Amino acid sequence: xxxxxxxxKEVVLSWPYKDCILEGGQEDPDEKRKEVFHNEILAPDEIxxxxxxxxxxxxxxxxxxxxxxxxxxxxxxxxxxxxNNLLVLHSLNKRFNGKVKMIYIDPPYNTGNDEFMYNDSFNxxxxxxxxxxxxxxxxxxxxxxxxxFVQCDDREHAYLKVxxxxxxxxxxxxxxxxxxxxxxxxxxxxxxxxxxxxxNILVYNKxxxxxxxxxLIEKEFIDRNSKTIEQYNMILExxxxxxxxxxxxxxxxxxxxxxxxxxxxxxxxxxxxxxxINEYYANNIDKIFRVAVFSGDIWKKISSSMPDNELYSYxxxxxxxxxxGEKIKYYIYKKGExxxxxxxxxxxxxxxxxxxxxTEHISNIITANLWQGIAxxxxxxxxxxxxxxxxxxxxxxxxxxxxxxxxxxFMGTGTTCAVAHKMGRQYIGVExxxxxxxxxxxxxxNVINGDPTGISKTVGWQGGGDFVYCELMELNEKFVGDIQAxxxxxxxxxxxxxxxxxxxxxxxxxxxxxxxxxxxxxxLSIKDQKKFLMELLDKNDLYVNYSEIEDKQYGVSEEDVxxxxxxxxxxxx
Numbered sequence: 154x155x156x157x158x159x160x161x162k163e164v165v166l167s168w169p170y171k172d173c174i175l176e177g178g179q180e181d182p183d184e185k186r187k188e189v190f191h192n193e194i195l196a197p198d199e200i201x202x203x204x205x206x207x208x209x210x211x212x213x214x215x216x217x218x219x220x221x222x223x224x225x226x227x228x229x230x231x232x233x234x235x236x237n238n239l240l241v242l243h244s245l246n247k248r249f250n251g252k253v254k255m256i257y258i259d260p261p262y263n264t265g266n267d268e269f270m271y272n273d274s275f276n277x278x279x280x281x282x283x284x285x286x287x288x289x290x291x292x293x294x295x296x297x298x299x300x301x302f303v304q305c306d307d308r309e310h311a312y313l314k315v316x317x318x319x320x321x322x323x324x325x326x327x328x329x330x331x332x333x334x335x336x337x338x339x340x341x342x343x344x345x346x347x348x349x350x351x352x353n354i355l356v357y358n359k360x361x362x363x364x365x366x367x368x369l370i371e372k373e374f375i376d377r378n379s380k381t382i383e384q385y386n387m388i389l390e391x392x393x394x395x396x397x398x399x400x401x402x403x404x405x406x407x408x409x410x411x412x413x414x415x416x417x418x419x420x421x422x423x424x425x426x427x428x429x430i431n432e433y434y435a436n437n438i439d440k441i442f443r444v445a446v447f448s449g450d451i452w453k454k455i456s457s458s459m460p461d462n463e464l465y466s467y468x469x470x471x472x473x474x475x476x477x478g479e480k481i482k483y484y485i486y487k488k489g490e491x492x493x494x495x496x497x498x499x500x501x502x503x504x505x506x507x508x509x510x511x512t513e514h515i516s517n518i519i520t521a522n523l524w525q526g527i528a529x530x531x532x533x534x535x536x537x538x539x540x541x542x543x544x545x546x547x548x549x550x551x552x553x554x555x556x557x558x559x560x561x562x563f564m565g566t567g568t569t570c571a572v573a574h575k576m577g578r579q580y581i582g583v584e585x586x587x588x589x590x591x592x593x594x595x596x597x598x599n600v601i602n603g604d605p606t607g608i609s610k611t612v613g614w615q616g617g618g619d620f621v622y623c624e625l626m627e628l629n630e631k632f633v634g635d636i637q638a639x640x641x642x643x644x645x646x647x648x649x650x651x652x653x654x655x656x657x658x659x660x661x662x663x664x665x666x667x668x669x670x671x672x673x674x675x676x677l678s679i680k681d682q683k684k685f686l687m688e689l690l691d692k693n694d695l696y697v698n699y700s701e702i703e704d705k706q707y708g709v710s711e712e713d714v715x716x717x718x719x720x721x722x723x724x725x726x
Contacts, residue, residue, distance in 0.1 A: 203692055204243040206699040206721060209234070210626040210713050215594070216619035217601050222712075223621055226720050229556075231580050231618070233570065233593060236625030238562040238583045240696060242290040244625075245581070247721060253294045253581075254557035256301040257548060257569050259540060260284065262308060280309060281316060287562070288320050294560065298361040300327070300552045302354050304540075310353045321357040330354040332519040332544070354548075364477065367550040368515045375498070377430050381511045384443045385434075385494045386422050389484075392466075393417030399465055400458050411459075411467040411485065419464065419486070435500050435507035444489035456488040501611060515547060530607040532599050533566045533591040540565075542607030545572040553578055567593025571600050571607070575614040594622060626697040626709065629690045632656050636686050642675055645682050652686070657694035 212223035226232075234241050260283075291301060301321070305313055310329075318326060330353065337348035375381050393416040402409040422441065427433045434441060447456045459465065465485040471477055484491035499512045523541040528534060530542050545568055549559060555577040561569035564582035570593060573580035582593055596604075603609075603616030627634075632652055639645045653664050667674070667689070674682060702709045702717055709717075 202694075202698055204240065206244045206247060207236070207240055208626040208697040208699050208702045208707075208709060208713065208717050209244075209623040209720065210709070211622070211624045212713070212716055213622050214619055215598060215601070215622060217616065223623075223716060226621060226716065226723075228723075229579055231570070231574065231620035233564075233567075233582045233584075233597065233620055233622045234624065235584060235587075235622075237585055237630070237695065239286055239290070240625060241583045242287065242294065242562060244699070246290060246293055248723070249294050249558070249581070251294070251296055252558055253560045254296055254299050254553050255549065256291055256295065256299070256560045256562075257304075257545065258291075258302070258561060258563045259304040259565070260287075260563050262306050277309075277312075281312060284313065285316060285320070288317065291560075291562070292320060292359060295359040297359055298363055299359045300363055301357050301359075302548055304332075304352055304354045306352050307349070310355075314355060317355055317357055321359065325357050325359065327356040327358055327363070328354075328517045330356065330517050330519060333522070334524055363552055365551050366554055375431050375434050375509050375511055377424070379511065381494075381498075382424060382430065382434075385441050386424070387419055387442055387444070388422055388437060388440045389417070389419055389442060389491075390440065391416070391418040392484075393464070395466060399460060402467075404469075405472070409467050409469055411465050414464045414466055417464045431509055432507065434494065434498075435509040438495045438498060438500060438509060439493065441494040442484075442486075442491045443494075444486055445492050447488075447490055456485065459485065459488050462487040515551060519544075527607075531566065531568070531571050531596040531604060532606065533596045540568045542568060542572050542575075543611075545569050546576065546608045546611065549573060549576055549578060564593050566591050567596040570620075571596050571604070574600050574618055574620075575608060575612050580620075626707075626713070628694050628697050628707070629656050629692075630695040632690060633687065633695070636683050639683070640679075642679065642682060645679075645686060646671070646674075649686060652689065657691045658689055659691050662689055 213220045214223050215221075234245075288301075288303075295301065303313065303317070314326075314329065331351045332354060333350055334352050335350050337350050393414045396413040396415045398410045399413050400411050402411065422433075424430070463486075467483055467485070468480050469483060470480050497512055498509050500507055500509050523544050527539060527541045530539070533539075549572060553559060556579060558579045558581070559569065559573040560581045560583075562581075562583040564570060564584040565586075567582060567584075570580045570582040574597060584593060597620055600614075601616060601618055601620075603614070605614075608614070632648065632655075635648050635651075636645065639648060649667070652658065658664065674685065677685065697707050697709065699717055699721060701707060702714050
């Protein structure tokens with residue numbers, strides 16, 4: 154910002170390790186809320202090549218016919234990448250800088266348990282450092298009109314808001330959506346005075362204003378007993394012809410002439426004479442309306458000056474919103490504003506038949522019971538961490554169109570990518586944990602094969618498409634996994650012997666010193682023994698750097714060399 158904090162009018166967060174890097178490897182895929190971050194925070198002077206582009210390996214293209222070798226990575230390919238998300242994001246930056254339309258992430262919440270177990274004294278600071286590192290590079294990947302959604306609970310919500318104000322700018326804050334995730338009963342109270350039933354989604358844009366594409370959610374199936382039928386009971390069968398000017402209104406965008414209409418036909422809908430109400434309303438969605446009382450002193454004055462209760466029309470060009478710059482026709486009837494059914498409903502094709510639903514605009518409070526019945530969505534499970542496909546459908550439809558690029562770098566079981574695939578959006582998903590039979594890869598295979606769950610009926614999903622899978626090429630990360638899996642001191646000592654021969658150790662240590670003090674090592678707890686061995690590894694060499702893929706000591710195959718070259722070379726074009 155160029156000013157001292159005392160001189161600046163900005164609100165900023167300050168915490169231990171703010172300018173450091175939390176590499177943040179993860180373990181324990183059993184429950185997403187209990188992911189563990191095993192690496193110590195790295196000071197700036199310890200970071201050499203950590204964030205350099207990395208080499209990818211184990212490429213395969215997956216479609217309905219199975220897995221196939223990858224010959225090229227096309228600009229429109231969907232990507233699923235396994236590896237540390239901070240390093241993946243920096244590796245993707247050259248190819249996808251400024252190209253991502255939407256990011257949704259549901260990062261691990263700082264619950265105060267064991268998520269940051271090797272920094273117990275700085276849980277809060279560690280979590281903020283972890284998020285800051287990733288949000289800064291995420292912003293670089295967004296398009297100028299890109300949007301990011303970050304879901305969190307109340308524990309860090311306020312701090313995350315200030316952090317994102319600092320990274321994205323306070324004036325790019327769009328909303329904080331409160332979303333109901335459970336009922337106010339049982340363990341939802343947590344022993345507290347007020348039941349904890351919501352989570353939050355912080356929404357920011359990068360630079361340009363964001364125009365919503367579809368900001369309606371289904372609320373009610375329209376049938377004979379619907380409240381909608383009581384309200385929308387008139388039909389404009391013929392709008393007639395435009396006649397003389399009845400009155401004028403001065404607005405910020407100019408003069409609005411309100412004109413009388415002649416030879417129009419408006420009738421009340423004969424509800425009791427219609428066999429299929431839903432079908433009738435679906436077929437006449439552009440003509441059915443209700444009359445609303447005008448709000449605002451100017452409009453009240455205009456309506457009161459109308460000479461009669463007949464039909465009038467006027468044109469207005471909105472200065473913002475979905476129809477910004479468009480010349481739109483509006484109607485006045487019986488001194489009130491005509492609201493057409495089409496603006497508050499949605500028509501889907503279900504069983505080859507038009508079906509109409511009453512909708513409402515997405516607001517900063519979502520109380521719909523989206524979490525009910527999601528256990529089997531995508532035929533994968535995730536205790537306490539799975540998100541509803543309908544939630545992602547709403548958000549993706551709100552800010553993207555078909556073909557736009559959507560990213561989730563805390564992919565979990567792949568809800569974001571599954572929904573993007575069904576909606577015809579390009580996507581990139583990143584995940585370090587292995588969810589086995591509940592992984593995003595398994596889920597996306599189900600999607601390609603016509604998965605009928607989740608939003609499939611809503612969007613008419615029948616299957617198809619493909620994606621490319623690859624992994625960061627491990628170096629020291631292999632030993633990280635071995636250390637995590639070890640159960641005894643003997644196993645850890647065997648790993649140490651391998652580390653001395655094959656790993657890249659920190660320049661600060663001498664292996665001979667470790668060997669001379671092995672008895673002290675044995676006296677440590679298993680947890681501290683693991684922490685100690687982790688800290689001996691050079692974090693700059695967790696994965697193979699792209700710049701070194703031709704170094705024979707790394708054993709990179711010729712196929713991987715060529716694919717990596719294409720990936721990074723084409724990124725610069």
